[in-house]
Amino acid sequence: MEVLVLSDKRTSKFSDPLRESDCEGVVVVPDDGDLTLVGYLDLLIETIRRLCRSKPNVIVGNYTGIVGLIAVVCGRLVGTPSVVRMGGDPLPAHRERRDEFRRRGEYTSVLKYTVLIFTVRVILRFASGFIVVSEDLKERVAPQVACPPSQIVVVRPSIDINRFHNDRLSPARTDEKSPQTVLTVTNFRYEGKLEGVRDSLSAMQPVLTEHEDVEYIVAGDGIYRDEAISYADRLFKDESVRQRIEFPGYVNEIDSLYREADVFLYVSYVDGYPNVVQEAQASGLPVVATPSYGVSEQIEDGDTGYLINAGDVIAISDAIVTLLDHPDERERIGQAARARVRTTGAPEVIGRKLRERLQTFVR
Numbered sequence: 111m112e113v114l115v116l117s118d119k120r121t122s123k124f125s126d127p128l129r130e131s132d133c134e135g136v137v138v139v140p141d142d143g144d145l146t147l148v149g150y151l152d153l154l155i156e157t158i159r160r161l162c163r164s165k166p167n168v169i170v171g172n173y174t175g176i177v178g179l180i181a182v183v184c185g186r187l188v189g190t191p192s193v194v195r196m197g198g199d200p201l202p203a204h205r206e207r208r209d210e211f212r213r214r215g216e217y218t219s220v221l222k223y224t225v226l227i228f229t230v231r232v233i234l235r236f237a238s239g240f241i242v243v244s245e246d247l248k249e250r251v252a253p254q255v256a257c258p259p260s261q262i263v264v265v266r267p268s269i270d271i272n273r274f275h276n277d278r279l280s281p282a283r284t285d286e287k288s289p290q291t292v293l294t295v296t297n298f299r300y301e302g303k304l305e306g307v308r309d310s311l312s313a314m315q316p317v318l319t320e321h322e323d324v325e326y327i328v329a330g331d332g333i334y335r336d337e338a339i340s341y342a343d344r345l346f347k348d349e350s351v352r353q354r355i356e357f358p359g360y361v362n363e364i365d366s367l368y369r370e371a372d373v374f375l376y377v378s379y380v381d382g383y384p385n386v387v388q389e390a391q392a393s394g395l396p397v398v399a400t401p402s403y404g405v406s407e408q409i410e411d412g413d414t415g416y417l418i419n420a421g422d423v424i425a426i427s428d429a430i431v432t433l434l435d436h437p438d439e440r441e442r443i444g445q446a447a448r449a450r451v452r453t454t455g456a457p458e459v460i461g462r463k464l465r466e467r468l469q470t471f472v473r
Contacts, residue, residue, distance in 0.1 A: 111134065111168070111465070111468060111469070111472060112164065112165075112167050113133045113135040113136070113167065114135075114138065114157070114160060114161070114168070114170070115128065115138065115169075116138050116169070116171050117139050117172035118140055118145055118150075118172070120172070123172075123197075123267050123268065124195060125137045126461075127265075127457045127458075127460035127464050128464065129461070130457045130458040131462065131465040131468075133464075133465055133468065136160065138153060139153070140153050150177075150180070153177065153180065158184065161184060161187075165190060166190060167190070167191075168191050168192075168468055168472060169190050169191070169193070170241070170468075171193070171195065171233075173196070173197060174196055174200045176229065178229070178230075178233045179229050179233055181193075182232065182233055182237050185237075186236065191238040191471040191473065192236075192238050193237065193238060193240065193241055193468070194233055194241070195242075195265075196243070196247065196382070197243050197267075197382045197383070198247065198381065198382035199380075199382070200226075200230045201227065201231075202380075203380065204226050205227065207223050207299070208220055208223035208224060208227065211223065234255045234256065235255075236256070237255070238261065239257050239261030239470065239471050240255065240263070241263055241467065242262060242263070242265075242382070243266055244382055245264055246383075246402070246403060246404045246407065247382045247404060260470070261471070263467040263470055264467075265464050265467050266454070267383060268461075269388050269389065271456065273365055274365050274368055274369075274389060274393040274394075275393060275394065276371070276394040289354070290323055290372045290434050292314065292324065292325070292326045292434075293327050293371035293373070293375070293395075294307065294326075294327070294328045294330075294374070294377075295329045295367065295368075295374075295389070295390075296329075296330040296376070296378065297330045297331065298332030298335040299333060300334070301334060301380075302378060302379035302380030303330075303332070303334065303379075303380060304334040304337055305379050306377035307328060307338045308338070309421065309423055310328070310375050310426070311345055311346075311355075313423040313424075313426035313430065314375070315346065317430050317431060317434070318351050324434060325354040325356070327371070328356070329357075329358050329360075330360065335357065338357065342355055365389075368390055368393035369393065371390075371395055372395075372433070372440060373397075373398060373433045374386075374390035374393075374395040374397045374398070375397075375398050376397060376400075376405070377400050377426070378400070379403070379420070381402075381404055381405070383404035384408075387408050390447075391408070391414065391415070391444075391447035391448060391450065391451045392451045392455070393444075393448070394445060394448045395444050395447070396416070396440050396443035397409060397414075397416070398416045398418065398426060398433070399416070399417060400417070400418060401418075401419070401420075405417070413443070414443060414446045415443060415447060416429040416433075416443075
C-alpha cells in the first residue's frame with residue numbers, strides 16, 4: 111500500500127509508525143520548515159508533481175490546517191481517498207482563539223483563525239475519512255463530518271520510550287533532602303488548559319502549605335500563562351509557599367523535567383489524547399489526572415495512575431499526598447504506567463495499527 115503524507119508539524123508522530131507499518135510511505139513537508147504562504151504553495155506544487163509520477167492508495171494530511179486542505183483538494187483532483195489526522199477538536203478550539211484575539215484587538219490573528227475555521231469546515235465536509243487519536247475524540251468529531259462513522263478510525267500517537275527515564279527511581283539516588291516535585295506540563299494557548307491549571311493550583315494549595323519539602327512546577331507557554339501566574343499570586347498569600355511554585359514557560363528539553371519529578375499532575379478541559387500524559391508515563395511517573403478528553407483511555411485508575419473527577423480538588427490533593435508519602439506506591443504505579451506505554455505506544459505497535467486502519471480507506 112502506497113501512502114502519501116503531507117505534514118507541517120509534529121511529523122514524527124505519524125512518520126515514525128509509518129516507517130514501521132510496512133507501507134510504502136512518502137512524507138512531504140514544507141522546505142526548511144517554511145510555514146508561510148510561499149512554503150505551503152511549494153508543498154502543493156511538490157505534492158502535484160508526486161501525484162503526476164505515481165498515484166498512491168491514500169493521501170494523508172497530518173492535522174486539519176493547510177496541509178489537510180491540500181490533501182483533500184489533491185485527493186479530489188486525482189480520485190484518491192484523502193484522510194486527515196486529527197489530534198483534537200479543531201472547530202471549538204479555533205473559535206475560542208479567534209474570539210480571544212478579537213477581545214484583545216489583535217485583528218491579524220482574528221483573520222488567521224477565521225481562515226482556519228473555513229479551512230476546517232471544508233476538510234470536515236470533503237475528506238474521505240479521518241484518523242483520530244482517541245475514542246473520545248471520535249465521538250465528538252462524528253457529528254461534524256460528512257463521511258460515515260466507519261470512516262473515522264482511531265490510531266493513538268506513538269512515543270519513543272527510550273527518550274524518557276526518571277532519575278528519582280534510580281537506586282543510586284541518595285539525596286533525601288532535595289524537594290519532592292509535582293510537575294504539570296501543558297500549553298496556555300487554550301482557556302480549557304488555563305482552567306485546568308487553576309484547579310491544579312487549588313489542589314496543590316493544601317499540599318504545599320502542609321509539606322514544606324514539596325515544590326510545584328507548571329511548564330508551558332501561551333497567551334493565558336500570565337493569567338495562571340496571576341491566579342497563583344492571588345491564591346498563595348504566604349510568600350514562602352508561593353516561591354515553591356515555578357512557571358518556567360516553554361522548556362525545550364522537556365524530558366529533563368520529567369526526569370526530576372516525583373508526581374505528574376494533569377487537569378485540562380480541552381484535549382484529544384494528551385501527549386504529556388503519555389510522556390510522563392514513559393518516564394515512570396505516577397499520574398494524577400481527570401478522566402475526560404481521552405485521559406481515561408491512557409490510565410487505569412489505581413493501576414497506571416489515579417483518575418479523579420473534574421473539579422474535585424480535595425480528592426486531587428489527597429491523591430498527590432498519598433503518592434508523595436508512599437514512595438513504594440509511586441514506584442509501583444510509575445513502573446506499571448511505563449510498561450503500559452512500552453506495550454501500547456511503541457512505533458512498531460502503532461505502525462501495525464496504522465496499516466490496518468489505512469486499509470479502511472483503500473478502494
